[in-house]
Amino acid sequence: MKIGNVEIKGYAGLAPMAGVADRAMREICREYGAAFTVGELTSSRGITLGDKKSAELLSCSGAERPFASQLFGSDPQIMAQAAKKALLFSPDFIDINMGCPAPKVAGNGGGSALMREPELAAQIVRAVVNAVNVPVTVKMRTGYDNENINAPELAKMCEDAGAAAITVHGRTRPQMYAPGVDYKTIERVRRSVSVPVIGNGDVTDGKSAKYMYEATGCDFVSVGRAAEGNPFVFAEINAFLSGESYTPPSLEQRFSVMMRQIRLMMEYKDPHIALLESRKHTAWYMRGLEGAAALRRMCGEIKSIADIEAICEKALEQNRNL
Numbered sequence: 001m002k003i004g005n006v007e008i009k010g011y012a013g014l015a016p017m018a019g020v021a022d023r024a025m026r027e028i029c030r031e032y033g034a035a036f037t038v039g040e041l042t043s044s045r046g047i048t049l050g051d052k053k054s055a056e057l058l059s060c061s062g063a064e065r066p067f068a069s070q071l072f073g074s075d076p077q078i079m080a081q082a083a084k085k086a087l088l089f090s091p092d093f094i095d096i097n098m099g100c101p102a103p104k105v106a107g108n109g110g111g112s113a114l115m116r117e118p119e120l121a122a123q124i125v126r127a128v129v130n131a132v133n134v135p136v137t138v139k140m141r142t143g144y145d146n147e148n149i150n151a152p153e154l155a156k157m158c159e160d161a162g163a164a165a166i167t168v169h170g171r172t173r174p175q176m177y178a179p180g181v182d183y184k185t186i187e188r189v190r191r192s193v194s195v196p197v198i199g200n201g202d203v204t205d206g207k208s209a210k211y212m213y214e215a216t217g218c219d220f221v222s223v224g225r226a227a228e229g230n231p232f233v234f235a236e237i238n239a240f241l242s243g244e245s246y247t248p249p250s251l252e253q254r255f256s257v258m259m260r261q262i263r264l265m266m267e268y269k270d271p272h273i274a275l276l277e278s279r280k281h282t283a284w285y286m287r288g289l290e291g292a293a294a295l296r297r298m299c300g301e302i303k304s305i306a307d308i309e310a311i312c313e314k315a316l317e318q319n320r321n322l
Helices: 023-031 044-048 052-058 076-089 111-116 118-131 151-160 183-192 206-216 233-241 251-268 271-285 292-299 305-318
Strands: 012-014 067-072 093-098 136-143 165-172 197-200 220-223
Touching: 012 023, 012 233, 023 251, 044 052, 044 067, 044 076, 052 076, 067 076, 076 093, 076 118, 093 111, 093 118, 111 118, 111 136, 118 136, 118 151, 136 151, 136 183, 151 165, 151 183, 165 183, 183 197, 183 206, 197 206, 206 220, 206 233, 220 233, 251 271, 251 305, 271 292, 271 305, 292 305
Parallel strands: 012 220, 067 093, 093 136, 136 165, 165 197, 197 220
Antiparallel strands: none
16 A cells, blocks of 8 residues: 555554554554554644644654654645655655544544544645645544534545545444444445545454454554554464464563563653653553453553563462463
8 A cells, every 4th residue: 555655554543543553663563563653643733833842753763664744733834844844754645634533632622623624634634735845644534423424525625635545434423433334334434435445443463353354445554553552463473364374472482572562652752751651551461461450550550660670570480381
């Protein structure tokens, strides 16, 4: 698949996840087969006002590429200015968020709120496309709510405005991340545009990725929550869809990768903040283990690398058979 002039190889990319898919996680996922990565949701207004935190969210390394900076906002000119500033970090493409359901985003007219204003959404795409020299993509939901399922129509308007690819999360804004995915609407989007369509939602392994491809006719898939504590999901998907065998990592290997991810977090951001954020990442790596509930409670009290190492030792002791 190509997004504009950017070649995408593989079967699944890492979806953007604010507060989760930071630079460390993106690098690890790419290492295990993610075809592309998307940065954390970044405020266009924050970028144009010179906000340091917003700028940090745009930084990327060669290990994350192909990489997209993801922006949100509701003003075409501010979005265009932000996209120009994002180019200073050399993203491979710019992704416009029209799917975030969070009140602090949608409540201010950005994210999924743009699905209620398709003309404005198209103006934003056109303004950003005219402002940058890299491909511009759009991520949306099936609709703002069940009474307004307009992704096929909005996708076409975005394509006409210059979008190089469309990602569709198969749920409406109120549905957040449940119930199941609306594959039919993603399939309708696929038929409504000629640019690549990326299916998103409930892709958790090779079998579900294959179903997303077959049910929607999409050109690619992206993985979000299933990659939390499990960067290996990309290797499993790639193996399944290419007909190759796959051997899951041992528990020791799993924890080794987790420790490397956390050390990278501490290298890329304030170490204290990284340790606090490591609590959720460590808890995700404990999923499915014997005694997981007690281990997760320990994760909530992490204050040092030594605490994480102790959790790993306890988990290994309780799960010798894995």
